[in-house]
Structures are given as C-alpha cells and as structure tokens.
Amino acid sequence: MDADVLIIGAGCAGLSLAVHLLDAGASDLEIVLLDRRDTHARDRTWCYWSGLEHPFEGAVSHSWHRWKVITSAGEVERGSRSVAYRCIPADAFYDLALERLERSPNVRLVREASVEGFRDTDSGVAAVTDDGEFEARRAFDSRPPIPGPVPAGEIHWLQHFVGLEIEADRPVFDPSVATLMDFRVMEGPDIRFMYVLPLDERTALVEDTFFGGAPRPESEYLESIAGYLEERLGIGSWSERHRERGAIPMSTVPPPVSASPRVTNIGVRAGLARPATGYAFLAIQRHSRRLAVYTVRAGVDRPMPRGRPYPRATAFLDRVFLSYLERRPQRAPEMFRDMFERVAPEPMARFLFDGGTPSDKVAVMRSLPASPLVGQALRDLGPALRDTLRRT
Structure with a gap:
C-alpha cells in the first residue's frame, strides 16, 4: 500500500483537495498526488466572485469592485462595496499550495506520472500509470473527462x-x-x-x-x-x-461515473464547472472542503454520498439558458447586457457563482425576455418530465 489517499492530478482540484485535507486535520493520512507534468508554471488565471473564504486568499493578485459589459448599443457598468470580482494567477496558486504540501511530511507529489486507469484491489484501489501502479485505500480523480458523443437533448x-x-x-x-x-x-x-x-x-x-x-x-x-x-x-x-x-x-452532459466505488471524481470531472458560465474555482473549494471534512471524520473507507454539482433549480435554469443561446446566439449581447443592467450586483454575483437564492434566480429571470425563455423552458421541461415518469 503506497498511501491512504491517492489524488490524481495536481492542478486546481487536486491541490485544493490536498490542502483542504490538511486543514481538516488529515495529518495521520498518507497522501500521494500523481501529476503528469514535470513542473508547475503559470498556465491560466482563475477568476471568481467573492463570497466564500478559502485557503488560497493569499494568491489573489487583483480585485475589482466595479465591472462592465459592452455591446454595440452601449455599455453597462455596475459596482458593489461588498462584492468583488477577483483573480488568482496559476503560478501564485501553485506556489502557495505546493509550499503547504512541502511542509507536510505525510504528503508526497509524484511528477511525470500519467494515470491510465484504475484497478480494484483486496484492500483498496490501484492507479495504473505508464511507470507502474500506486495503491491506496481511496482515490480522488481530477483528470478531465474524455469527450464523447453528446447525448440527445444535452448541450x-x-x-x-x-x-x-x-x-x-x-x-x-x-x-x-x-x-x-x-x-x-x-x-x-x-x-x-x-x-x-x-x-x-x-x-x-x-x-x-x-x-x-x-x-x-x-x-x-x-x-x-x-x-x-x-x-x-x-x-x-x-x-x-x-x-x-x-x-x-x-x-449539461452529466459528469462521468467514477471508475470504481473507491474512486471519487473531483473538479471538472465531477461537473463543477457551472454550465451557464464556466465558473468553477469556488465550487471546487466548496466541494474540496466537504470531501476533506467528511473523509477525516468518517474515515477513508467510507465514500461521501454523491450529490448534485449544483442545485436542481440552478441546473434547470442553466439548461434553459444554454438552449436559448444555442437557438438564438445573436441575442447573447442583449441578454447579458440586460441581466447586468436590471439585476443588482450582489444577487447577480451570487447567481453567477452557484445560482444564488430563490429570489436571486427570480431577479435574473425577470431581467430576461419572458416569452422566448418560457417557450424554451417548456421544451426542456418535456423530456425531463418524461424521464421522471419513466423512473417512477
């Protein structure tokens, strides 16, 4: 047995989970991260709306309390004292996370390890790489899902x-x-x-x-x-x-099923990129915290019950929104301008993060063209109702 916990991938999701495990008190667990790259460098920038504290606040390089959307018809500028749009350059995030891991004797990062799949063992699960196997009691998989045919009715x-x-x-x-x-x-x-x-x-x-x-x-x-x-x-x-x-x-395609009962998907592989916006950073932090606390309290051998990446109502609204834009892409500038102009900054930020409260959703929906969206909702609701009736 190489570890108690294997984390596949040392990007945003993998490093976040490792740090959250340490914060949750996992000092007695042997944690091994397998990453295919040979070094970490600035390869992206994560941005998000403030509203959830996380261990990487020190990596935030810039914050904006004012923002705007511009179309050929003009621009809309909004702002808030309580809400900020924030960005984290990847190199600052990596440096902060890796420094934390290096100070933890129970954590090991294995570079240039490309995981090809998993194999169940008598006492856990083994990650199969091109350079051998790594066995642990539980694994967390952040590898991006392999694209396949898009199922009918999905976007x-x-x-x-x-x-x-x-x-x-x-x-x-x-x-x-x-x-x-x-x-x-x-x-x-x-x-x-x-x-x-x-x-x-x-x-x-x-x-x-x-x-x-x-x-x-x-x-x-x-x-x-x-x-x-x-x-x-x-x-x-x-x-x-x-x-x-x-x-x-x-x-809107459901995330892939885990490769084994002892493997838990994380990050984008768990469907944490918000369908209507692509925002994922705070969702990854929230999911990592829940996984870490559950793993430390319940034990490595008990998987956390799988939940929905986003609330059912949020997922439905995202489907309606994407379906509408797929049919009428030329309306996108007007729709986004109207949302930012008609919805107050605080509920708008909450909606963009995780769907917000019921009143936030109502405020956003009221800002959009009613008739086309209602028609799109009815078109999307039909298959959903048929699937529900088929399962009952």
Whole structure:
C-alpha cells in the first residue's frame, strides 16, 4: 500500500483537495498526488466572485469592485462595496499550495506520472500509470473527462480563449473596472467577446473568448486581440508579457461515473464547472472542503454520498439558458447586457457563482425576455418530465 489517499492530478482540484485535507486535520493520512507534468508554471488565471473564504486568499493578485459589459448599443457598468470580482494567477496558486504540501511530511507529489486507469484491489484501489501502479485505500480523480458523443437533448459547449497579458506604451486602462464582456468583436453566428482585466494603467490581461465546439487556430485569436487593442482601445504599441490558452466546459452532459466505488471524481470531472458560465474555482473549494471534512471524520473507507454539482433549480435554469443561446446566439449581447443592467450586483454575483437564492434566480429571470425563455423552458421541461415518469 503506497498511501491512504491517492489524488490524481495536481492542478486546481487536486491541490485544493490536498490542502483542504490538511486543514481538516488529515495529518495521520498518507497522501500521494500523481501529476503528469514535470513542473508547475503559470498556465491560466482563475477568476471568481467573492463570497466564500478559502485557503488560497493569499494568491489573489487583483480585485475589482466595479465591472462592465459592452455591446454595440452601449455599455453597462455596475459596482458593489461588498462584492468583488477577483483573480488568482496559476503560478501564485501553485506556489502557495505546493509550499503547504512541502511542509507536510505525510504528503508526497509524484511528477511525470500519467494515470491510465484504475484497478480494484483486496484492500483498496490501484492507479495504473505508464511507470507502474500506486495503491491506496481511496482515490480522488481530477483528470478531465474524455469527450464523447453528446447525448440527445444535452448541450456541450467549450468556452475557448487565448489571453495575453500586455503592457501598453502609455497609460490607457482604468484599473478599477473589469470588462467582463465586450461584444463589439462579435461577428457571425458564434458568441464571441473580449475580456479585459486591467492590472494597472498600462497592463491588462486581454482574452479573446468564444463559445463553440472546436478551437480556432491560435493566430486567429492573436490577430483579433491585436485588432481590438488598436481599433477599440487605441493602443498601437504594446508588448506581450504572458500568454495563456484554455477551454472551459459549459455542458449539461452529466459528469462521468467514477471508475470504481473507491474512486471519487473531483473538479471538472465531477461537473463543477457551472454550465451557464464556466465558473468553477469556488465550487471546487466548496466541494474540496466537504470531501476533506467528511473523509477525516468518517474515515477513508467510507465514500461521501454523491450529490448534485449544483442545485436542481440552478441546473434547470442553466439548461434553459444554454438552449436559448444555442437557438438564438445573436441575442447573447442583449441578454447579458440586460441581466447586468436590471439585476443588482450582489444577487447577480451570487447567481453567477452557484445560482444564488430563490429570489436571486427570480431577479435574473425577470431581467430576461419572458416569452422566448418560457417557450424554451417548456421544451426542456418535456423530456425531463418524461424521464421522471419513466423512473417512477
């Protein structure tokens, strides 16, 4: 037996769970993390709405209490003293988490270990790698799910993006306001926008983002960003300081079933990326905390009962929202503008995080076009009712 707990993947979900286990008092458990990379570097930026404390507060690099959405019809700027939009660069997150693990003698990180699958054993489960097996009493799997055919009635989008941290040749940004969506770059049927996080008056993270299936060539994103900087922001001369690229799932497809009763899915593999928005960081923190506390109190051999990634009502609204946008992508700029304009910042932030309270959901739904969404809800509700009746 190599460990009490195996954690597959040392990214956001894997490292978060390891740190939460230590915070929950798992000093007597042998924890092994298996990660396929040979080093950790800045490969992404996680952003979220404040509202849940977590162990990585020290990695937050910037916060904005004002934000805006821009369309060809104008812009909406909102703000809140109590709510902030916050970002964590991956390198700061990794440094904080890895330093915590290095101070814990019961935790070991194995690099360049690519897990190919699992095998049940008499006393637990073994993770099969290209360099042998690692056996433990329980495993937590954060590997991204392998895409497959999208089941009928489900929606699976990817939020593709390429981001550049740039430095302009002169002060041009307002570091107090984050641009969450600038739809003025949207052309054709695809939902596309620019995302601008100003770090100071001359530097910003600028991302070209679109919702769809297959990614575009990187050169297309870079050309789009350069054109946006020059034509929309008036920046003719700038330098690139950092580049990142990614794809965030926006999907109603149920997450995959665990590979074994002794394997628990975590992170995106557990469906923690919010279908309607792609936000996942705080959901990962909340899930990691629950898993860690349960594991320490109930014991490694008792799996935590599997729950829904998001409340049933939130999942239904996300399905309606994505279905509507799939049918009418050209309405996306207007819909997002109306939501941010008509809903107060605090309930809007709660809704974007995890669906919010019932009154938050009502406020958001009232901000949207009623007739088309009601029609879409009825179309989506039909199959759901049929499935419910079939199971009873």
